[in-house]
Amino acid sequence: MKVLVIGSGGRDHAIAWTFARSPRVKQVLVAHGNAGIAQTAGCVPLKTIEEMVDFAERERVDLTFVGPEKPLSSGIVDLFQSRGLNIIGPSRQASRLESSKCDAKVMLRELGIPVPEFAVFSEAGPARQYVRQVGYPVVVKADGLAAGKGSLVCSTVEEAEQAVHEIMEQRVFGDAGARVDIEKRLFGRELSFFCFTDGYSIVPMVAAQDYKRARDGDEGKNTGGMGSYSPHPWLDDGLVGTIMTRVAEPLIRGVRDRYGLLYRGILYLGLMLVEEGAEIVPYVLEINIRLGDPEAQVILPRLETDLVDICEAVLAGRLQEVRPVWDPRYRLCLIATSGPVKGKKGWYKGYPDRYRIGAPIEGLERIDPGCLVFHSGTGRDGDGRWLTTGGRVLCIVSAGDTLAEAREIAYGEMEKISFDGLYYRRDIGKE
Numbered sequence: 001m002k003v004l005v006i007g008s009g010g011r012d013h014a015i016a017w018t019f020a021r022s023p024r025v026k027q028v029l030v031a032h033g034n035a036g037i038a039q040t041a042g043c044v045p046l047k048t049i050e051e052m053v054d055f056a057e058r059e060r061v062d063l064t065f066v067g068p069e070k071p072l073s074s075g076i077v078d079l080f081q082s083r084g085l086n087i088i089g090p091s092r093q094a095s096r097l098e099s100s101k102c103d104a105k106v107m108l109r110e111l112g113i114p115v116p117e118f119a120v121f122s123e124a125g126p127a128r129q130y131v132r133q134v135g136y137p138v139v140v141k142a143d144g145l146a147a148g149k150g151s152l153v154c155s156t157v158e159e160a161e162q163a164v165h166e167i168m169e170q171r172v173f174g175d176a177g178a179r180v181d182i183e184k185r186l187f188g189r190e191l192s193f194f195c196f197t198d199g200y201s202i203v204p205m206v207a208a209q210d211y212k213r214a215r216d217g218d219e220g221k222n223t224g225g226m227g228s229y230s231p232h233p234w235l236d237d238g239l240v241g242t243i244m245t246r247v248a249e250p251l252i253r254g255v256r257d258r259y260g261l262l263y264r265g266i267l268y269l270g271l272m273l274v275e276e277g278a279e280i281v282p283y284v285l286e287i288n289i290r291l292g293d294p295e296a297q298v299i300l301p302r303l304e305t306d307l308v309d310i311c312e313a314v315l316a317g318r319l320q321e322v323r324p325v326w327d328p329r330y331r332l333c334l335i336a337t338s339g340p341v342k343g344k345k346g347w348y349k350g351y352p353d354r355y356r357i358g359a360p361i362e363g364l365e366r367i368d369p370g371c372l373v374f375h376s377g378t379g380r381d382g383d384g385r386w387l388t389t390g391g392r393v394l395c396i397v398s399a400g401d402t403l404a405e406a407r408e409i410a411y412g413e414m415e416k417i418s419f420d421g422l423y424y425r426r427d428i429g430k431e
Contacts, residue, residue: 001022001024001025001026001062001063001308002025002026002027002029002059002060002061002062002063003019003025003027003028003029003061003062003063003064003065003308004029004030004031004052004055004056004059004061004063004064004065005019005028005029005030005031005041005064005065005067006030006031006052006064006065006066006067006068006071006076007030007031007033007066007067007068008030008032008033008034008037008068009034009067009068009293009376009377009392010293010294010296010297010335010374010375010376010392010394010395011067011068011290011291011292011293011294011296011297011374012030012033012037012067012068013034013036013037013040013297013374013375013376014296014297014300014301014372014374015065015067015291015296015300016028016030016033016037016040016041017040017300017372017374018300018301018303018307019041019065019307019308020040020041022306022307022308023306024306024308024309025308027042028040028041028042029041029042029043029044029059029061030042030043030044031043031044031045031046031051031052031055032044032045032046032047034375034376034377034378034379034389035375035378035379035380035386035389036373036374036375036376036378036394037375049071049074049075049076049079050079052064052071052076053076053079053080053083053085056080056083056085057083057085061085062086063086063087063088063308063311063312064080064085064086064087064088065087065088065089065307065311066087066088066089066265066290067290067291068290069095069098069099069145069288069289069290070145072089072090072092072095072098072289072290073092073095073096073098073099073145073289074092075091075092076089077089077090077091077092077265078091078092086311086315088264088265088266088311088314088315089264089265089266089289089290090261090263090264090265090289091261091262093261094255094261094262094263094289095289097255097263097287097289098145098286098287098288098289098290099144099145100143100144101141101142101143101144101150101181101286102120102143102179102180102181103143104286104287105118105120105181105183106120107254107255107259108251108284108287110258111250111251111254111255111258112250113246113247113250113251113254113284114246114247114281114282114283114284115183115283115284116139116183116184116185116186116272116283116285117183117184118181118182118183118184119181119182119183120143120179120180120181120182121168121179121180121182122178122179123168124164124165124168124169127140127164127168127180127182128161128164128165130182131154131157131160131161131164131182132157132161134184136184136185137154137155137156137160137184137185138154138160138182138183138184138185139151139152139153139154139182139183139184139185139285140152140154140160140163140164140167140180140181140182141180141181141182141183141286142167142173142176142177142180143176143177143178143179143180143181144173144174144175144176144177144178145176146173146174146176147224148212148222148223148224148225148293149173149221149222149223149224149352150167150173150176150177150222151222151286152166152167152222153185153222154185160182164180164182167180168180186272186274186283186285187272187274188272188273188274188275188283189234189272189273190270190271190272190273190285191207191209191232191235191270191271191272191273191282192207192208192209192210192268192269192270192271192292192295193207193243193247193248193268193269193270193271194207194208194266194267194268194269194291194292194295194299195248195266195267195269196265196266196267196310196314196319196322196324197248197252197263197264197265197266197267197314197319198264198313198314198315198316198317198318198319199252199256199262199263199264199317200252200256200317200319200320201319201320202244202248202249202252202267202319203319203322203323203324204240204243204244204248205299205324206230206231206232206299206302206326207230207231207232207235208228208229208230208232208292208295208298208299209228209229209230209232209233209429210225210227210228210292210294210295211225211226211227211228211425211427211428212224212225212226213226214226214351214352214425215425216425216426216427217427221352221353222352223337223351223352223392224293224352224392225292225293225294225295225335225392226294226335226337226424226425226428227294227332227333227334227335227395227424227425227428227429228292228294228295228297228298228332228333228428229298229330229331229332229333229403229406229407229428229429230295230298230299230302230330230331231302231328231330233403233431239273239280242280242282243269243271243282246281246282247269247271247282247284248267248269251267251287252267264314264315265289265290265314266289266290266291267287267289268287268288268289268290268291268292268295269282269284269287270284270285270286270287270288271283271284271285272285293376294333294335294395297331297333297372297374297395297397298331298332298333298397299331301327301331301372301397301399302326302327302329302331303324303325303326303327304324304325304326304327305322305323305324305325309322310322310324329399329400329401329406330399330400330401330402330403330405330406331397331398331399331406332397332398332400332403332406332407332409332410332428332429333374333395333396333397333410333428334395334396334397334398334410334411334414334424334425334428335376335392335393335394335395335424335425336392336393336394336395336396336414336417336419336422336423336424337350337351337355337391337392337393337422337423337424338350338351338355338356338357338359338377338388338390338391338392338393338421338422338423339351339355339421339422339423340421340423341355341356341359341420341421343356348421350391350421350423351391351392351423352391355390355391355421356388356420356421357377357387357388357389357390358387358388358389359387359388359419359420359421360385360386360387360419360420361378361385361386361387361388361393361394361417361418361419362386362417362418362419363416363417363418364386364394364417366416367396367413367416367417368409368413370398370399370409371396371397371398371399371409371410371413372396372397373394373395373396373397374394374395374397375393375394376390376392376393376394376395377389377390377391377392377393377394378390378393378394388419388421393419393422394417396410396413396414396417397410398410398413403429403431404429406429407428407429407430410428410429411426
């Protein structure tokens with residue numbers, strides 16, 4: 001079997017690595033990949049979804065798996081299906097669950113699924129007036145895709161007004177800020193919950209604890225992810241049942257029966273679990289239409305069932321027959337980012353703000369082979385030296401019988417890596 005993975009980040013490296021382990025897969029190709037992914041799979045320089053579908057048809061690709069949200073929101077699944085090609089992911093219309101936070105919240109509310117109190121605005125003036133009136137802390141979210149950084153958590157009215165200004169007037173997230181979703185800030189336990197679905201059946205994956213804030217102690221700006229670990233420390237079967245019956249099942253059933261959207265692929269629920277009396281209510285903070293990054297980098301290494309078998313069940317509408325098997329050992333992912341560094345014209349603040357690229361990376365060859373290294377933003381120069389090309393550069397994934405063991409290994413291996421401006425959080429898995 002020939003598999004094509006769409007993407008160029010650490011999540012997509014993990015997906016390609018997972019397919020490469022399958023005895024059913026002869027060749028893994030990635031569009032367009034990066035220098036690190038090229039160690040695992042063949043990278044092909046395809047940028048547009050039209051180039052990708054032409055390539056898949058010409059090369060007789062048996063299965064395509066989409067990593068990031070942008071091509072899904074651009075209609076890659078619809079395009080592949082129109083050519084009779086197998087592809088995993090939701091349609092363009094179903095992808096609105098992520099590409100429009102505002103539309104998604106309205107749909108969830110109409111389906112009776114728990115969401116925070118919210119309001120949607122397309123003008124900055126009324127949005128500012130709203131945050132002055134509500135009387136509680138809010139989160140201001142850019143409506144469109146913003147690489148996981150479009151949610152600004154606010155503790156004061158002043159912070160909320162500044163968030164509205166940055167998103168809607170300064171357009172720090174571009175056209176994603178044409179509208180905003182302003183919602184009540186909830187306090188509880190946050191959880192990333194992932195499922196496979198064929199549009200009818202839903203099979204939950206193991207969960208991961210992720211870390212979105214840039215700095216230790218969950219301080220600083222939101223990022224695309226600074227680290228994660230799995231299994232989750234407090235997710236039990238009872239709580240999984242609550243999430244399935246209150247959120248996942250009514251969502252997949254509701255978008256199919258009420259909105260005519262057959263959602264197939266990966267469903268990622270960003271939840272806040274709030275204690276209300278004797279029950280725990282899973283409020284939906286966001287929906288993503290694909291695997292999370294870095295959560296995929298700790299979830300997929302635990303998957304013992306062949307991912308090809310799962311994908312075929314999704315495409316055939318027989319997911320109810322599949323019961324994935326998971327390695328019980330812990331996995332911990334530690335992300336190395338391009339941090340603060342002095343440039344010719346002053347300081348680069350570092351990811352998720354402006355960062356410098358092109359720094360030589362040392363030490364990769366010293367990483368213990370018992371660990372995985374997934375690349376997000378790496379390249380090579382003419383002499384074959386590793387260089388930084390992004391804000392999130394690479395991650396080390398360790399394994400251990402306990403979380404403490406996995407944590408100790410990952411941090412020990414990260415000390416072998418060096419490049420100018422290297423930064424990583426020091427509290428991943430420090431529970």
